[in-house]
Amino acid sequence: MATQDVIARSATTTERPSIREIGEVAKLIDTSKCIGCKACQVACSEWNDLRDEVGTSHGTYDNPIDLTAESWTVMKFAEYENPQSGNLEWLIRKDGCMHCAEPGCLKACPSPGAIVKYANGIVDFNQDKCIGCGYCITGCPFDVPRLSEKDKKAYKCTLCSDRVSVGLEPACVKTCPTGAIVFGSKEDMKEHAAGRIADLKERGFDKAGLYDPDGVGGTHVMYVLHHADQPSLYSELPNEPAISPLVSLWKGVAKPLALLGMGAAVLAGFFHYTRVGPVRVEEDEAEAPGATGVHQVDPAVHVVDPKEPRA
Amino acid sequence: MDMNRRQFFKVCGVGLGASSMAALGMAPPAAYAESIRHFKLTNTRETRNTCPYCSVGCGLILYSQGSGGKNVAQDIIHIEGDADHPVNRGTLCPKGAGLLDFVHSPNRLKYPEVREAGSNEWKRISWDDALDRIAKLVKDDRDANFIEKNDQGQIVNRWLSTGFLAASASSNEAGYITHKVVRSLGILAFDNQARV
C-alpha cells in the first residue's frame, strides 16, 4: 500500500524492497476514561461490515463474552475492591489486537503474506492467503486472532488499515464518546499518556502508568492503566507478555517439517480434486478426513468456540 | 479441522502448491502488493443529520451509495459522527454507532396494515383505505362524544373519548403540525414522552 509499506511478511525471508520513511501510528486506550459503553465494539462491527451472532447473557456486562472472528474488539469488565483505598473500582478494558512491534502471530504464520506488518506499525491479516492453520493464535501472547467457523480463516482487528491508509483514524477511535481511545503518532500518544498518568497520580493512583510491553517490542495499541503494576487486574491483561516458546520451536525445527507436511497435503488435495472434482460448500462444513495432517502439526491450535467460557 | 477442502483449494487451487513453495522461502519480490480492503466511502454522498436517540443531539454524517441521480435509489451504507459538531465532535455512543441497523432493521414497517377486531393477523391495506377508515372512525366518535358545553352551560368544546400520544423523536415540524391538528379537534388527552 502506498502509505503503509510492508516491512515484515509471514513465512518470507526475501529481502524487502525499499520502504518509505513513514511514522509509526498508535492507538492509546485510557482505561481510566473508559466507561465500557461498547461504542467501539459497535463502530468496529459497523465499519467492518461484521454482524456477530446475537448471543446470551452470561451474568456479566460482557457481550460478546470474548473476541470472535466477527467481533474484533470486546469490552472486558472486572470488579476490583482496592485493598488500599477500600474503594470499589470497575476496571473496564477494550480487548483486541495490540499490533505488536514484534508480532508473535506473524512469526508463527506459515503462509507467505497471510500476515503483514506495515511500516506504520499496523499488523494486518490477508485472508486470501490465510490457510486457517491457527498458528497465529498460538503465536499471539494476547490471545487475539480467531478462526471463523464460516470460512476457517483467521480474523482480528486491522487497526482499520483501510481508513488509516486514506488518512483517517480507526473507527473505534473516532466514535469513543469519552476520548478514552485516541490515535496519532506513537510519539504523540506516549506524550498524551504521560499527561494522563500525571493527572491520575494527582487523583490518588500512585501506580498509574503506560502499558507498552517490551516482551513484544512495544505495541501500537497501548493502555493507560491506573494500576500499571498489576495489568492482570484488567481481565487478565498479561503482566509480561512474550511470544510463546512454541513459536520459537516452530521457527527453528518444526516449521520446515510442517511445511513438508503441507506440501504433501497440497498434492493429496490436488489428486482429490482431479479425481472427484470440486466439492459442494455444504460438505465443507463437515470433517474432511483427507487433510487432518495440517491439524496434527501442533495440537495447541484449536478452533475457538466463542460460546465457550474461556479460562 | 482447521483447513477444509474449500479453503485448501482457494489457497493452492490456481497456482497449485505455490504458497507452500513460497513458504519455503522462495517468494518472488513482486509479491509485496498486499491487499488492504478498499475504502468504502470514496464517492458516497454525505448528508448531515442528527441522532434520533437521546437528547445530546449528536451530529451525524450519513453516507449513501449513489450519485443522487435520477436512476439511483440512494442507499445509506454507513453512519458516522460529525467531527465538526461542537458537542459530539465526531463521536457516537453504541446506539448512535449502530444506527445503520436501525435504518435497515428487518422490523421496519413498510406498508399500512390493519388488524381487524378479534383477528390474529395483519392485513396490508392502501394508504387511502387506512386514512379514509381512520378519518371516519375519528369523525364518528368525535361527533358522538364531543362536549360543547358543561353542566353549568360553560363553553368547553372538548372531546375526551379519543386521545393522542405524540412522539418525542419526531421533528418540531411534525410536533407542531400534530398539535395544530389535535387541538383543533378538541382533544385534551394529549401527551408525549415528557410525561414519563
Next chain:
Amino acid sequence: MTNHWSDIKNADLVLIMGGNAAEAHPCGFKWVTEAKAHNKARLVVVDPRFTRSASVADFYAPIRTGTDIAFLGGLINYLLENDKIQHEYVRNYTDVSFIVKEGFGFEDGLFNGYDADKRAYTDKGTWGYELDEQGYAKVDPTLQHPRCVFQLLKKHYSRYTPDVVSNICGTPQAAMLRVWETIAETAAPGKAMTIMYALGWTQHSVGSQMIRTGAMVQLLLGNIGMPGGGMNALRGHSNIQGLTDLGLLSNLLPGYLTVPMEGEQDYAAYIAKRTAKPIRPGQLSYWQNYEKFHVSLMKAWYGKNATAENDWGFHWLPKLDIPGYDVLKYFDMMYQGQVNGYFCQGFNPIASFPNKAKVAAALAKLKFLVVMDPLATETSEFWRNAGEYNDVDTASIQTTVFRLPTTCFAEEDGSLVNSGRWLQWHWKAAEPPGEARTDVAIMGGLFHRLRRMYREQGGANADALLNIDWPYLRQDEPSPEEIAREFNGKALADVTDPATGAVLAKAGEQLAGFAQLRADGSTASGCWIFSGSWTQAGNQMARRDNADPYGMGQTLGWAWSWPANRRILYNRASADVSGRPWDPEKKRLVWWNGKAWTGTDVPDFKVDSAPDEGMNPFIMNPEGVARLFAVDKMNEGPFPEHYEPFETPIGRNPMHPDNPKATSNPAARVFKNDMELFGTAEDFPYAATTYRLTEHFHFWTKHCRLNAITQPEQFVEIGEALAKELGITAGERVKVSSNRGYIKAVAVVTKRIKPLTVDGKTVHQVGIPLHWGFSGVARNGYLTNTLTPFVGDANTQTPEFKSFLVNVEKA
C-alpha cells in the same frame, strides 16, 4: 438544561445524581471528562448502584433509591450550619429576604391546607409572600424576621441532621459528609458545580421536589446562571425538549402557554391571570407579554379567522375540567371503558407505562388504535399472544388496530431540540422503505380528509377545524420548511418600534425574534420561544459555524438555541451586582460594559438595564429573583420534604414515623384500584429500580442487530450479599415479582450493589434494565413495566419507575 452539553467543560465540580450520564448520554458525558482533563474538575456520583458514571468518578456514594430529598435536605442544612453559601448571590438573587404570609406552617409531615379525603392541598392561601399596599413583596434584608424565607428554610432543614439523613438514605455518614464537603467548596464566588440529573429524579412520586431540592442547593451555592453550573436535566429523547417546548401535553399550548380551564370563560381574565405584574420594584416579569405570545399563536393557527372580535378564537380552544388528562389518568379512564380511540405516534405505551397488565387491559377496551411508527412495536401487537411474554386471548380483543409505517430520521428534513435547547436542522439522505410516510404527511392526510368530511357533512364544532389556517402549498403534506417558518412567525402588517415608529419588520416578512410579537393581531408566531429560528435571514437552525472565539464553549453560530440564541439561562447571574463576572478569567459569560450587557453568550436580560437600576437576573419571575420558597407552585408544599416511595422497604417515614398520612407523598397521583395493588415489604422485601443500559435505547434498539449483539438478553442486577443469601450465582435465571406480575431474567451478580442499613434494617436493592420485549432481533423477554406501580408525581404525574418493591427467587 439551564446550560448545555459543551458548557460542562467549565465546571469545577460535577455532581451526577438522579441520573447516569455516562450510561445514558455518553457523548454528552464527554464534557465531564473534558472538565476533569482541562479544568481539574472532580466528579462525584451518588446513586443506588455503582454505575458506569461511578466507574470514572473521583468519589462515589451509595444511596437508597427514592431518598434524594433527604440527602439534599441534609446538604442544605450542612451549607447553612457551616456558612457555606455564596452570600452576595443568595442575598441579591434569591428570595431569602422575602417575608412569608402569616399562617404558613408545617406540622408532623404536612404543610397547612391539606385535605386528606381529596389527597390534596386544597388551601394554599398562605403559601406566598406578604405584600405591601403597592402589591410589592415585603422583605427583610437583615434576614432576621422569623417568617423570612431564610429563617423558614433554616428551620425546615434543621431536622435533616447527618444522623437522620444517613438513617434514611443508608449512605454511610463518612461518605455522605465527604460529598457534602466537596460540594460546599463551590460556594466560593466564581466556583461552579453542575448537577446532571435525569429520570433518576423525575420518576418518583416526589420527583419534582427532588429536582427542586437540587435547584435550591445550586442557588445557595450561587451556581445557577454560571458557566459550568446550572441544573441540567439530561432529557431522554432526541426531541422530548422540542415536544415539551411545543406544548404537546394535556394542559399546554406551544411556548409554555396554558390551556384554559373551563371556569375561564372570559378571554381578558384568562390573559390577566397569566400576565404577572412585578412584585418587586424595577423587575421585568417577562410573562407580562403573555398576550402577545398568545395572540400570535392564535393568528398562526387560525389566520384571518382569529380576530379581536372573536377574542382571537379563544373558544375554539378546548377547556379543561381537571388540571390535565395525563397518561396515568387517561389510561385509568381507558381501563374503566371510557375511551374509544387512541393514537400512538412513535410511542410504545405498553412497554413504557407502569403496570403492563393494566395498560394491556386498557388498550383491549378501545374501539380503535392507530399506531404510527418506523418499527413494529409491542403496542401495535398488544393483541398478539407471545406466550409467557404477552399471554392474551387474541380472539376476545375487539380493538381494530391500524399500523402506519413512518420515516425515520434519515429519511426526512426537520429540526430537533436537544437537551441544551439547541434547534438543529437535519437533512434527508434516502427514501424510506416501502410506502412509509412522514408523520407530517400522515397528520396532513388525516386532517385534509376530516376537513373535507366536516365541510361536506357538518358535525360537532366544525368551526374549530374549518377555521384553521392551512396555507400550505400541498394540502395533504405541508413541507417542513413551511411549518418551521410558521412557528418562527411573520409580520402580518408592518411591525414598528413603539418608541421611534421605525419599521422593524414589513408585512409578510419573517420576524427576527419574540420581541417583535404584538397582541393586536399584526404578528403570527406558532411558538414564541422558537421565534428567531427562521428569520428573514433564513433558517438559523441550519447554521453550522462551530467557532468558539472566547474558548468558553458557547459556539453561538452553531444551529440556534431558544430563547433568542441564549446558550445559558439566567446568565445575568454569572456576574455580580455591579455587572462584573464572579470570575472574570475563567467564567466570562456576560458583563456590563458601561452602556450595555454583552459577553460570550447572548445576555438573558434586558440589554440596556444598567446594574444600578436594580433589575434582577430571574426575569421570568415577578420577583426578579429565584425562589427558595416555591410559593403555591408545587402541589406538595413550598419546601421539599422527604416522603417514602409508595412501596417502601421500611414501611414508615423515619421523619414522621407516627403519621401514616405523611409516609409517602400526600399529594401524589394515585387511583384507588392501583393503591390496592401496592405490595409491602413483608411479601416483597427488596427495593427495586429500573433503568437504561448504554447499549440500548428504550425498546428501539432491540430491533437493531448491532445493539442486540452487545446486550442480547434480559438480565437483572443483584448484589453479592443478596445473591449469597438466596443461593443465586451469576448467569442463573431468576424470577423477579412485584404485586403486579413477574419477569424472568438472567442474574448479574455484582459487587456494585451493596446492602444498606436503613432505619435499623438491612435493605437490598435490585436493578432492573428495561430494554427487552416480545418483538425484535434481540432475545425476547418480559416488559419490565410488568412490575412497576401505577403512581405518579404530584406535579408532573410522572410514574414512580425508580422505587418499588420486588421479591427475587430462582426461576
